[in-house]
Amino acid sequence: MQDAAAALPARLLGDISGKTVIDLCAAPGGKTAQLASAGASVTAVDRAPPRVKLLNINLRRLKLQVEVVTADGATWKPAAPADAVLLDAPCSATGTIRRHPDVALLKTERDVTSVKPVQAELLKNAARMLKPGGTLVYCVCSLQPEEGPQQIAAFLKANQGFSRKPVTAGEIGGLSELITPDGDLRTLPFHLAEQGGMDGFFAARLVKKG
Numbered sequence: 781m782q783d784a785a786a787a788l789p790a791r792l793l794g795d796i797s798g799k800t801v802i803d804l805c806a807a808p809g810g811k812t813a814q815l816a817s818a819g820a821s822v823t824a825v826d827r828a829p830p831r832v833k834l835l836n837i838n839l840r841r842l843k844l845q846v847e848v849v850t851a852d853g854a855t856w857k858p859a860a861p862a863d864a865v866l867l868d869a870p871c872s873a874t875g876t877i878r879r880h881p882d883v884a885l886l887k888t889e890r891d892v893t894s895v896k897p898v899q900a901e902l903l904k905n906a907a908r909m910l911k912p913g914g915t916l917v918y919c920v921c922s923l924q925p926e927e928g929p930q931q932i933a934a935f936l937k938a939n940q941g942f943s944r945k946p947v948t949a950g951e952i953g954g955l956s957e958l959i960t961p962d963g964d965l966r967t968l969p970f971h972l973a974e975q976g977g978m979d980g981f982f983a984a985r986l987v988k989k990g
């Protein structure tokens with residue numbers, strides 16, 4: 781079961797049927813299941829063994845075939861470059877404040893500064909895993925600009941071989957209010973309020989130049 785916002789980033793990879801997709805921070809597997817159900821050949825990577833166990837249980841329950849790897853996504857190398865990489869990076873999770881109001885009291889600046897370098901290293905390695913022309917979707921369930929738009933700005937500055945492919949309303953059910961002026965996805969807890977709201981999520985789609 782995923783929040784409505786959490787289901788959007790995988791959709792930004794478009795038609796992935798028959799394509800190779802690496803899900804780089806995969807456990808417990810909400811997005812892995814979405815990718816495999818869409819017909820992709822998925823490799824799911826996560827570094828935390830207890831969470832990988834949960835991922836395997838979920839995939840077995842859903843009867844989905846996925847290659848599961850326990851490894852550090854910041855250094856792991858696939859056997860062959862992939863058509864797409866989804867990086868649902870570890871983050872401060874401030875976007876879950878609607879479901880976890882204690883976030884406002886418990887999270888500190890350190891929760892952001894400690895994950896920032898990890899996110900940057902994961903992004904750098906994710907970029908190496910792609911075929912030319914391949915698509916990278918980076919996402920976090922954080923509201924903090926340092927973990928979202930600022931990570932992407934720094935990545936694009938350092939990696940001229942990548943460009944942003946803006947999200948279009950048609951890809952996300954016509955919800956143009958979820959798209960930033962840069963073309964990234966930014967959901968906020970008050971969006972879709974009549975349906976109960978959604979988690980705060982940031983996602984950017986990048987393409988490796990061919």
Ligand SMILES: C[S@@+](CC[C@H](N)C(=O)[O-])C[C@H]1O[C@@H](n2cnc3c(N)ncnc32)[C@H](O)[C@@H]1O
Nearest residue numbers: 805806807808809810811826827828852853868
């Ligand atoms: C936001 S959760 C992923 C949620 C998952 N994508 C889903 O949709 O169910 C982030 C995950 O990143 C994993 N992680 C953190 N650092 C990592 C690293 N260096 N390499 C691989 N996985 C990592 C954590 O174990 C955690 O499972």
